[in-house]
Amino acid sequence: AVVVLDYGSQYAQLIARRVREASVYCEVFPYDTGWESVAHLKPKGVILSGGPASVYEPGAPTLPDWVLERDLPVLGICYGMQLLAQSLGGRVAPATEREYGPATIEVVASSPIFADLPERLDVWMSHGDRIEELPEGFTALARSDNSPYAAMGRGNVIGLQFHPEVAHTPLGGTILRNFLFDLCGCEGNWTAASFIDDAIQRIRARVGKDRVLLALSGGVDSAVTAALIHRAIGDQLTPVFVDTGLLREGEPETVREVFGRHFHMNLVSIDASERFLTRLRGVTDPEQKRKIVGAEFVSVFEDAAARHGPFRFLAQGTLYPDVIESATPRDSKTAAKIKTHHNVGGLPEDLQFELLEPVRMLFKDEVRAVGRLLGLPEEIVQRQPFPGPGLAVRILGEVTPERLKPLRRADAIVRQEIEAAGLGDDVWQFFAVLLPVKSTGVMGDQRTYADVCAIRAVTSEDAMTADWARLPHDLLARMSNRIVNEVPGINRVVYDITSKPPGTIEWE
Ligand code: XMP
Numbered sequence: 001a002v003v004v005l006d007y008g009s010q011y012a013q014l015i016a017r018r019v020r021e022a023s024v025y026c027e028v029f030p031y032d033t034g035w036e037s038v039a040h041l042k043p044k045g046v047i048l049s050g051g052p053a054s055v056y057e058p059g060a061p062t063l064p065d066w067v068l069e070r071d072l073p074v075l076g077i078c079y080g081m082q083l084l085a086q087s088l089g090g091r092v093a094p095a096t097e098r099e100y101g102p103a104t105i106e107v108v109a110s111s112p113i114f115a116d117l118p119e120r121l122d123v124w125m126s127h128g129d130r131i132e133e134l135p136e137g138f139t140a141l142a143r144s145d146n147s148p149y150a151a152m153g154r155g156n157v158i159g160l161q162f163h164p165e166v167a168h169t170p171l172g173g174t175i176l177r178n179f180l181f182d183l184c185g186c187e188g189n190w191t192a193a194s195f196i197d198d199a200i201q202r203i204r205a206r207v208g209k210d211r212v213l214l215a216l217s218g219g220v221d222s223a224v225t226a227a228l229i230h231r232a233i234g235d236q237l238t239p240v241f242v243d244t245g246l247l248r249e250g251e252p253e254t255v256r257e258v259f260g261r262h263f264h265m266n267l268v269s270i271d272a273s274e275r276f277l278t279r280l281r282g283v284t285d286p287e288q289k290r291k292i293v294g295a296e297f298v299s300v301f302e303d304a305a306a307r308h309g310p311f312r313f314l315a316q317g318t319l320y321p322d323v324i325e326s327a328t329p330r331d332s333k334t335a336a337k338i339k340t341h342h343n344v345g346g347l348p349e350d351l352q353f354e355l356l357e358p359v360r361m362l363f364k365d366e367v368r369a370v371g372r373l374l375g376l377p378e379e380i381v382q383r384q385p386f387p388g389p390g391l392a393v394r395i396l397g398e399v400t401p402e403r404l405k406p407l408r409r410a411d412a413i414v415r416q417e418i419e420a421a422g423l424g425d426d427v428w429q430f431f432a433v434l435l436p437v438k439s440t441g442v443m444g445d446q447r448t449y450a451d452v453c454a455i456r457a458v459t460s461e462d463a464m465t466a467d468w469a470r471l472p473h474d475l476l477a478r479m480s481n482r483i484v485n486e487v488p489g490i491n492r493v494v495y496d497i498t499s500k501p502p503g504t505i506e507w508e
Pocket residue numbers: 290340341342343344385386387388389429463500503504505506507508
């Protein structure tokens with residue numbers, strides 16, 4: 001494995017993902033982590049991330065002693081490079097010109113880090129400081145117009161002023177692989193298959209003969225968690241699926257089909273739609289809707305736990321980005337927000353369970369790969385994010401069966417058409433929203449006065465920011481035509497062209 005030390009870069013997670021893409025296992029740690037906390041990974045190398053500080057400022061994040069004492073290969077990126085330079089006796093100072101954006105570097109000395117690469121490389125720079133004097137024993141490996149030391153090295157200690165992990169450094173993957181394979185001697189045998197074998201052993205060892213409860217939402221994370229635990233311990237797992245009546249067309253059926261009939265799990269499937277809809281009657285405030293759905297979910301789930309228990313473990317599909325973010329203080333506000341979003345329903349703390357989180361070290365794309373290998377169908381593995389409160393927050397105004405029906409139909413049309421156009425993988429989320437607005441229309445010789453439906457389709461990396469998808473006009477036309485023709489009660493379709501910020505992805 002490789003250790004990534006996080007100096008507060010927005011790219012630390014990205015570095016980890018790139019390393020994993022090379023089939024090398026890695027974990028991200030705060031920069032001041034001690035050797036005792038990483039030793040169990042038997043690290044073959046260390047990557048120091050970039051960061052917003054300046055190494056010469058008082059109180060700037062420092063290099064833990066063990067990094068150099070252990071004689072491990074080290075790759076310092078941006079701040080990481082400057083930190084290496086400063087710690088080893090070089091000199092770092094503010095650059096006269098901040099270098100931000102695309103740049104071209106020229107490789108000036110041969111080094112394994114630039115093996116198999118051309119002499120000139122397009123890279124992405126983002127730094128205000130630069131190295132003025134190299135530490136003893138280091139040589140310049142590359143230069144750019146603004147950085148005489150765009151890369152430096154001494155044996156297996158390498159510094160890069162630019163960011164090999166971002167897409168704007170097109171050959172950055174090769175540079176990282178050179179570090180991992182040539183300098184660290186990693187083998188690149190960490191795959192979804194090896195993860196599954198390992199996870200099954202660990203789940204069996206931890207759970208023993210006890211029983212595990214899991215809330216199956218229909219989403220990727222809980223689905224893969226269920227499939228993995230079921231592979232390990234079979235019917236000691238009880239997945240509970242609560243149909244809130246707020247899911248999209250076909251979803252409850254898919255969950256029952258896949259987990260009940262195909263995987264033969266001991267699925268507890270509860271149709272609670274009436275309970276939910278009764279509680280939501282007359283409610284129009286979005287936060288109120290969220291609270292009601294959350295509380296009702298917990299109560300239904302607790303009933304099921306009591307009826308089918310006792311259980312020692314509660315399984316959850318927590319993913320690595322949430323783990324990293326909750327360990328990294330710099331972003332505590334945004335991290336906290338993401339977490340409340342992701343905790344479907346927000347299970348209460350006084351449930352007396354031990355948590356079982358077998359995919360907590362995986363990124364989303366890795367969870368998907370694991371799910372595929374476990375035999376989950378594409379419609380589950382590729383499922384887009386869907387809010388816990390479901391369609392309740394996509395019907396503006398009161399949520400009633402009469403309004404759920406047209407929204408479900410319109411939403412299904414949006415999904416079908418975008419998939420059929422082959423854009424399903426490019427667009428992060430796409431769905432229909434039912435507005436509390438009626439407008440006039442004409443169909444045949446008849447005047448109509450009916451609901452307006454909005455289509456929302458956004459591109460995004462992580463849901464923190466998003467842009468409205470530039471869908472082809474023909475596609476928009478097809479969706480609009482079909483919705484107005486096929487969905488009784490909707491006579492007008494609008495397309496949402498708001499980015500996030502200032503908008504949000506959902507309308508409520
Ligand atoms: P917004 O609308 O805040 O959404 O831009 C960001 C991401 O979070 C999802 N979302 C939710 N997920 N419970 C959830 O589990 C919620 O209450 C909730 N609200 C928004 C949204 O779909 C998007 O992916």
